[in-house]
Amino acid sequence: MDSYHLHLVSDATGETVLSMARACLVQFEGINTTQHNWWLVRSQGQAERVIAGIEDNPGIVLCTLVDGAVRSLLEEACRRMRVPFIPVLDPVMGALAGFFGAEVGATPGRQYVLDAEYFARIDAMQYTLAHDDGQLLDDLDDADIVVIGVSRTSKTPTCMYLANRGYKCANYPLVPGVPLPTQLESLRWPLVVGLTKDPKSLSDIRRSRLRFLNHDEDAEYAQFEKVREEVASARKLFSRHGWPVVDVSRRSIEEASASIMQLHAQHAAKRDGVTA
Structure with a gap:
């Protein structure tokens, strides 16, 4: 069985990226993944720890980061290490922004506001x-x-x-x-x-x-x-x-x-x- 490292990175609880990863992984047979969960990544210092973890265990990165600076730091590091970096919300957010004619906000964990x-x-x-x-x-x-x-x-x-x-x-x-x-x-x-x-x-x-x-x-x-x-x-x-x-x-x-x-x-x- 082929084995790969999978890094899931979120600025909140990780529920979204974890659910998406699970939904996709079940479609692949004969594939074993070692999953690395990185939750509440909201600062450049926290992003640096994620990057160190990816360097130790290179593998595909799925993320739901909205802070531009934190995300850019991680994306550039992945490009340097030549590992895939996939911001899973981008296609949906882009389509919604185009449809609504509105700008996308960048507030980490906004879906968990105590409303x-x-x-x-x-x-x-x-x-x-x-x-x-x-x-x-x-x-x-x-x-x-x-x-x-x-x-x-x-x-x-x-x-x-x-x-x-x-x-x-x-x-x-x-x-x-x-x-x-x-x-x-x-x-x-x-x-x-x-x-x-x-x-x-x-x-x-x-x-x-x-x-x-x-x-x-x-x-x-x-x-x-x-x-x-x-x-x-x-x-x-x-x-x-x-x-x-x-x-x-x-x-x-x-x-x-x-x-x-x-x-x-x-x-x-x-x-x-x-x-x-």
């Missing part, structure tokens, strides 16, 4: 943590999204991802023999969405969970026929209430969340009397 949107995300995270796994059912109408599903259908991680995007979420686990709470029957404001999963895959996941907990993996909780009955019963419940369903069998948390966000936009438009 109203930031505090809304914090509020969403706090709400979601407090309403995990069927807790605090009496104020569900304050939620944006309520996720329902049988055990091990990724309800909690999906809700946490959505909360990080600013959605107040609650989730409720469906348990065989336990009736649906009346609070869920009468919801009008939030989007209620059901999560489902292939019974075979779900059975395997539950067996692994029981094995991890040193419990009997042949327990009814993980038996394929019982799991299939649970999934079928849940689907009937979703259908009876007209709740949309997202199948997470072959979807990542991000993909499932993207589908839910689309459903929420449609739900909100319909609820508010707006044509989506």
Whole structure:
């Protein structure tokens, strides 16, 4: 397997350049990269340390630096070392500047300003943590999204991802023999969405969970026929209430969340009397 050094340089948390690198690297098979993360690079002194690191381990440089002086210093050093230097935001920023007819600002970390949107995300995270796994059912109408599903259908991680995007979420686990709470029957404001999963895959996941907990993996909780009955019963419940369903069998948390966000936009438009 070929191995390369990859330097990711950011003047903020590195989230943007890291996500972009991951999205691109998965398209290459047989390639191994040693990743060097350089975050909060905002001064020429910090840039010099990055340059020293690149000299020790030469490799391609991806950056999201907006300060001209810091960026120029790094770019010139890369040119001298003959390593590729790629400012990943430039094509998008250039296109936006041309379209808007406006100049690009140069404020490092500007996307992380403590504005109203930031505090809304914090509020969403706090709400979601407090309403995990069927807790605090009496104020569900304050939620944006309520996720329902049988055990091990990724309800909690999906809700946490959505909360990080600013959605107040609650989730409720469906348990065989336990009736649906009346609070869920009468919801009008939030989007209620059901999560489902292939019974075979779900059975395997539950067996692994029981094995991890040193419990009997042949327990009814993980038996394929019982799991299939649970999934079928849940689907009937979703259908009876007209709740949309997202199948997470072959979807990542991000993909499932993207589908839910689309459903929420449609739900909100319909609820508010707006044509989506």
